[in-house]
Amino acid sequence: MSLELSSLPFDLASLRAAYESGLQPQDVVREVYRRIAAKNDPGVFIYLRDEASVIADTTRLGPCDPAKPLWGMPFAIKDNIDYAGVATSAGCPDFTFTPHRHATSVQRLVDAGALAIGKTNLDQFATGLVGVRTPFPAPLNPFDEKIVPGGSSSGSAVAVANGFVSFSLGTDTAGSGRVPAGLNNLVGLKPSLGAISTTGVVPACRSLDCVSVFALTVDDAHCVFEALCAFDPSDPFSKPSRTPSITLPPPVLRVGIPNAGSRTFGGDEHSKESFGKAISVMRETGYMIVEIDLEPFFEAARLLYEGPWVAERYAAIRDFFESQPESLHPVTRNIIGGASRFSASDAFAAQYRLRELRRSAGQVWSNIDVLVTPTYPRPRSVADLQADPIGPNSELGTYTNFVNLLDLCALAVPTGFQTDMFPESITLIAPSGNDGLLAGVGRQIHRKSGTTLGACGWPFPKAPEPEASRICSAAAGEVEIVVVGAHLSGMALNHELTGVGSRFLRASKTTADYRLYALPGGPPFKPGLLRVASGDGFAIEVEVWAMPVAEFGRFAAAIPAPLGLAKIRLEDGSFASGFIAEAVGVKDAVDISRYKGWRAYVEDRKDYGQ
Secondary structure (H helix, E strand, O other), X not given: OOHHHHOOOOOHHHXXXXXXXXXXXXHHXXXXXXXXXXXXXXXXXXXXXXXXXXXXXXXXXOOOOOXXXXXXXXXXXXXXXXXXXXXXXXXXXXXXXXXXXXXXXXXXXHHOOOEEEEEEOOOHHHOOOOOOOOOOOOOOOOOOXXXXXXXXXXXXXXXXXXXXXXXEEEEEOOOOOOHHHHHOOOEEEEOOOOOOOOOXXXXXXXXXXXXXXXXXXXXXXXXHHHHHOOOOOOOOOOXXXXXXXXXXXXXXXXXXXXXXXXXXXXXXXXXXXXXHHHHHXXXXXXXXXXXXXXXXXXXXXXXXXXXXXXXXXXXXOHHHHHHOHXXXXXXXXXXXXXXXXXXXXHHHHHHHHHHHHHHHHHHHHHOOOEEEEEOOOOOOEHHHHHHOOOHHHHHXXXXXXXXXXXXXXXXXXXXXXXOOOOEEEEEEEEEOOOHHHHHHHHHHHHHHXXXXXXXXXXXXXXXXXXXXXXXXXXXXXXXXXXXXXXXXXXXXXXXHHHOOOOEEEEEEEEOOOEEEEEOOOOOOOOEEEEEXXXXXXXXXXXXXXXXXHHHHHHHHHOOOOOEEEEEEEXXXXXXXXXXXXXXXXXXXXXXXXXXXXXXXXXXXXXXXXX
């Protein structure tokens, strides 16, 4: 075994470069199995495919194919997700069955050229955030064996952190795709509900379940997400969605953080200091920091385990639970068995309360674009769980349990290492459909952290920036719209764009034949952009956003007089629909063209508001 291959990072960029230099997938597979044997952690995989079978898969790949974005990339699968011909146990030996077809998510990865290595360990029936509720040996946290690896997707996270595979699939109902990522110095992508098919996944809470992705970098996680994201008519919870391209953060990004009353670290000063450092990095990056009260989010979280949603876990395995209760892990049996204390009326009452909380918590998105929290309050030890199997698990879910209940997407991102050299992590959260924005923000934060990848000490790859044409132009199903005033990022009406799934494309200017006016009325105060004769105008600063075509008509219908939509000519010679004022509408308005943009005018008029 050459030193070069044994030290090769398995992030996608490094592997692609190695393949371009002549490395063969068969050699990568042999290296995968060498690393697994050398680490000798029996808790990572429940089932490891035969090495010869995976090498046989490489012969069917054919030559490297740009149409297969994951060509030759090894990956692991949480053992509640089906791989044809391989047993699925969900962490319970007596429950085991052998599926005849791949889960939809696995099939899409295989079609994209990825190589499945094996099935990974988990908290039984995906019930837990600790990774030790398993009848098999628990995976070892590669940074500190005394600390839990995180669950329920424990083996999937440890497999990537140890450099066995490039990425892995987990599932996430209450944080199982984020807590293990944070505890293992990984990126953990929890997609919008319905974006990735759950056909072929043993359900936990089927209405909340997501297939999640563990990866070494944000770019890697998002590349896998793009391969996975597709409508699946066989999944009643699948939702049509646009291609989730990485989105550049807008010029003004409003980042919400928990206020002092909403922050808890369990008395751990390392974790408290880590989150403070992350906030400082975000301020230095230029993000606008807004403190918010998380109590409505926390109340929603309490419904998940303290309310009747536990009955959904019971419904998922009802026949098995009733016929073989002794087959379950004692803690899992106790949690799921608690469903019997809830009635149908309790379930409806909780649904009604959740609707109210979605409304109250949803109001925060008028003031922020992204919510950032610690991924968990503090690491917890195996000894903690032996003394109290419930309390530490609940604490780990403090900042994760509410996300799926409130129909949000999330991305756990490493931010460096504490003074005790344990990994630090934050989680970015946004409304459903904003997966691309989280990727854009997350890649900025991850790169600024200067941290290494996983537990192998690998440096950040010299990966190219995402193709500019993909992130700065509208995709299929989107229309470009130019905004010039209160809809600019950070302004009072920007939420009318983000609230319907619009994404920032680029900052630009008009050609020099427009004038800008401050219209009477408000708040919110608005400008009027008027096209004038050539040579009598200014180049006015604007932002270009991509709006879903399905939302464009409703948005246009709500535009008040004297404003309307017209094609605006931009400095690069292109045209896009945007806000324009009628000439008669600026009769009593103030000409502010000399500011060359609404933001500059508002900043000069601090008393004016937005």
